Amino acid sequence: MTTRRVTGLKDVARAAGVSVTTVSRLLNGSLDLPFETKKRISDAIRDLNYQPNPHARRLSRGRSETIGLVVPDIANPFFATLVAAVEEEADTRGLAVSLYATLNRAGREVAYLQLIERNHVDGLIFVTNHPDDGQLATLINRTGKVVIADEDVPGAQAPKLFCDNELGGALAGRHLAEFGHRDVLFVGGPQAMISSRRRSNGLERTLRDAFGEDIRLLKYAGDYTVAFGRQAAKRFIEEGRPATAIFASSDEIAIGMIEVFRDQGVSIPDDVSVIGFDDVGPLHLFGPPMTAIRQPVRAIGGRALSLLLETNWQGKQALVEELLPVEIVVRKSVAPPAKR
Amino acid sequence: MTTRRVTGLKDVARAAGVSVTTVSRLLNGSLDLPFETKKRISDAIRDLNYQPNPHARRLSRGRSETIGLVVPDIANPFFATLVAAVEEEADTRGLAVSLYATLNRAGREVAYLQLIERNHVDGLIFVTNHPDDGQLATLINRTGKVVIADEDVPGAQAPKLFCDNELGGALAGRHLAEFGHRDVLFVGGPQAMISSRRRSNGLERTLRDAFGEDIRLLKYAGDYTVAFGRQAAKRFIEEGRPATAIFASSDEIAIGMIEVFRDQGVSIPDDVSVIGFDDVGPLHLFGPPMTAIRQPVRAIGGRALSLLLETNWQGKQALVEELLPVEIVVRKSVAPPAKR
Numbered sequence: 214m215t216t217r218r219v220t221g222l223k224d225v226a227r228a229a230g231v232s233v234t235t236v237s238r239l240l241n242g243s244l245d246l247p248f249e250t251k252k253r254i255s256d257a258i259r260d261l262n263y264q265p266n267p268h269a270r271r272l273s274r275g276r277s278e279t280i281g282l283v284v285p286d287i288a289n290p291f292f293a294t295l296v297a298a299v300e301e302e303a304d305t306r307g308l309a310v311s312l313y314a315t316l317n318r319a320g321r322e323v324a325y326l327q328l329i330e331r332n333h334v335d336g337l338i339f340v341t342n343h344p345d346d347g348q349l350a351t352l353i354n355r356t357g358k359v360v361i362a363d364e365d366v367p368g369a370q371a372p373k374l375f376c377d378n379e380l381g382g383a384l385a386g387r388h389l390a391e392f393g394h395r396d397v398l399f400v401g402g403p404q405a406m407i408s409s410r411r412r413s414n415g416l417e418r419t420l421r422d423a424f425g426e427d428i429r430l431l432k433y434a435g436d437y438t439v440a441f442g443r444q445a446a447k448r449f450i451e452e453g454r455p456a457t458a459i460f461a462s463s464d465e466i467a468i469g470m471i472e473v474f475r476d477q478g479v480s481i482p483d484d485v486s487v488i489g490f491d492d493v494g495p496l497h498l499f500g501p502p503m504t505a506i507r508q509p510v511r512a513i514g515g516r517a518l519s520l521l522l523e524t525n526w527q528g529k530q531a532l533v534e535e536l537l538p539v540e541i542v543v544r545k546s547v548a549p550p551a552k553r
Numbered sequence: 554m555t556t557r558r559v560t561g562l563k564d565v566a567r568a569a570g571v572s573v574t575t576v577s578r579l580l581n582g583s584l585d586l587p588f589e590t591k592k593r594i595s596d597a598i599r600d601l602n603y604q605p606n607p608h609a610r611r612l613s614r615g616r617s618e619t620i621g622l623v624v625p626d627i628a629n630p631f632f633a634t635l636v637a638a639v640e641e642e643a644d645t646r647g648l649a650v651s652l653y654a655t656l657n658r659a660g661r662e663v664a665y666l667q668l669i670e671r672n673h674v675d676g677l678i679f680v681t682n683h684p685d686d687g688q689l690a691t692l693i694n695r696t697g698k699v700v701i702a703d704e705d706v707p708g709a710q711a712p713k714l715f716c717d718n719e720l721g722g723a724l725a726g727r728h729l730a731e732f733g734h735r736d737v738l739f740v741g742g743p744q745a746m747i748s749s750r751r752r753s754n755g756l757e758r759t760l761r762d763a764f765g766e767d768i769r770l771l772k773y774a775g776d777y778t779v780a781f782g783r784q785a786a787k788r789f790i791e792e793g794r795p796a797t798a799i800f801a802s803s804d805e806i807a808i809g810m811i812e813v814f815r816d817q818g819v820s821i822p823d824d825v826s827v828i829g830f831d832d833v834g835p836l837h838l839f840g841p842p843m844t845a846i847r848q849p850v851r852a853i854g855g856r857a858l859s860l861l862l863e864t865n866w867q868g869k870q871a872l873v874e875e876l877l878p879v880e881i882v883v884r885k886s887v888a889p890p891a892k893r
Contacts, residue, residue, distance in 0.1 A: 495839075
């Protein structure tokens with residue numbers, strides 16, 4: 214790879230007869246200009262082969278400065294929003310992001326982790342959505358320069374960033390307790406994952422704080438998917454509605470459950486109260502508007518990138534686990550327990 | 554430019570009663586099947602006159618391993634779903650996808666288009682969300698190996714793949730006409746973009762078919778964003794509700810409008826009927842469930858990748874514009890015009 218003189222904004226501005234600021238603002242979209250002026254600038258850009266992006270400039274100089282971001286599934290709005298947050302943070306720092314979707318398959322996760330070893334990216338933000346059998350942790354420990362976000366990979370020696378799942382469970386539990394719910398169904402992700410365990414713990418603790426031993430906490434464990442939400446709702450109905458309130462621990466699960474309840478004529482909150490988790494989708498427009506624990510998704514994305522850039526990867530790392538706070542957004546899907 | 558409907562792997566798969574992956578793997582030799590199944594597939598290929606392009610097969614097995622996908626904004630569920638579809642299709646073909654988010658800025662779009670020239674990717678699927686001033690078209694024509702999806706870049710000599718926007722507008726118009734709406738507000742994206750123009754044309758045509766000159770079609774033009782939806786709803790209220798029905802031409806716009814209507818006590822469909830476009834988000838759970846035109850988002854993503862692989866980039870290209878059909882999903886947000 215050879216180094217060469219790179220065309221800069223100044224060259225473009227001079228050729229087009231405008232100021233550097235004008236070119237810069239046109240390119241970042243903060244300024245509109247008369248057609249003739251725009252054409253002079255775009256002609257200059259073309260003639261000079263100017264690359265108006267730090268990523269492209271760095272590429273042309275042979276350095277990557279590209280961050281990799283590995284997520285399970287981009288179609289899930291939670292991950293999509295997380296990705297967008299990392300993109301925006303990277304953009305303000307002049308870094309490029311390469312995004313890899315694992316479709317939640319271990320084989321793809323391993324392949325993408327190996328990108329670092331091959332120097333395709335300078336560091337990775339890694340998000341998984343299923344329990345690890347030890348393979349991911351081993352690879353992460355060998356690779357280094359990985360920040361684990363949203364869900365843990367137990368045993369991985371890496372900076373970790375999660376939302377405060379326990380607090381989320383506690384906020385849900387306190388809200389349900391205030392309405393008098395002692396019989397609660399927790400519909401969670403895989404039990405081996407911290408998101409599920411901690412949310413369930415927080416829920417149980419606050420219900421016990423309110424009612425002592427006089428509670429009944431039921432748990433259905435599955436995936437964080439609409440399909441599992443549907444399954445869970447069907448099982449809940451088949452089992453004769455064994456709880457007065459449900460804590461559905463992701464938007465996707467809640468959506469699946471609400472679909473089935475609508476079809477089967479189970480009314481929220483008259484027949485059963487429901488509280489969700491994530492609050493990324495338009496839950497405020499649902500009928501009824503859904504009460505939910507809101508994840509700080511954008512903050513998680515932004516902070517994950519800072520952690521990747523600010524960690525001293527040369528030194529022996531302190532094993533930091535950082536938690537970002539969640540909040541409860543109260544709407545209309547929780548009411549006092551239905552009379553049986 | 555000609556519009557045609559091309560037989561694809563999907564058609565073959567549907568006719569043979571198997572998955573697209575099965576057909577794809579049979580054709581590239583990575584899968585063997587029982588005789589009966591193979592016969593069903595080869596009959597379908599013959600009956601539909603499907604031509605599995607040898608060039609595509611070579612590309613999919615050969616040196617070409619990474620496809621670039623450029624989208625405006627991953628946090629928008631429409632683009633997130635499109636990305637996921639391309640990822641899945643690429644996965645079945647053993648290709649990797651590099652994803653680039655432009656944040657809808659021309660500078661970033663240009664930089665990413667240049668990745669092809671630098672051989673960082675073997676081809677690009679390009680999705681923009683704002684009108685081009687000519688710069689993108691110039692670059693695409695110089696670069697080649699670009700498939701334009703979802704929204705046009707006028708003047709670009711590339712295979713183009715859109716949903717049937719005109720049909721979508723027509724389906725919306727027919728549905729509103731059936732309920733007796735003659736005063737309709739079209740809330741669209743930028744007027745310079747084909748999505749907006751064609752949807753609006755389809756709407757107008759069917760309203761005229763139903764009522765002749767006795768219609769009033771009002772238009773607000775802005776961005777495909779929640780923020781613009783909110784603005785449009787406020788303006789609609791300030792102007793004294795100058796229509797009995799609204800065609801909101803994206804999920805994002807509809808969400809912004811519904812938010813404001815809820816806050817201001819404007820009831821859907823009692824005070825105003827609303828029909829949406831995209832139907833990617835959970836509109837079926839809204840209160841009331843939203844009637845909408847459904848885009849074939851996953852099909853667009855999958856087909857865009859096929860086009861990239863099946864186009865003979867060496868030859869002089871026929872300028873193909875392919876349209877994928879949309880459908881109307883009738884729910885509860887349209888009713889007869891409110892009495893004034």
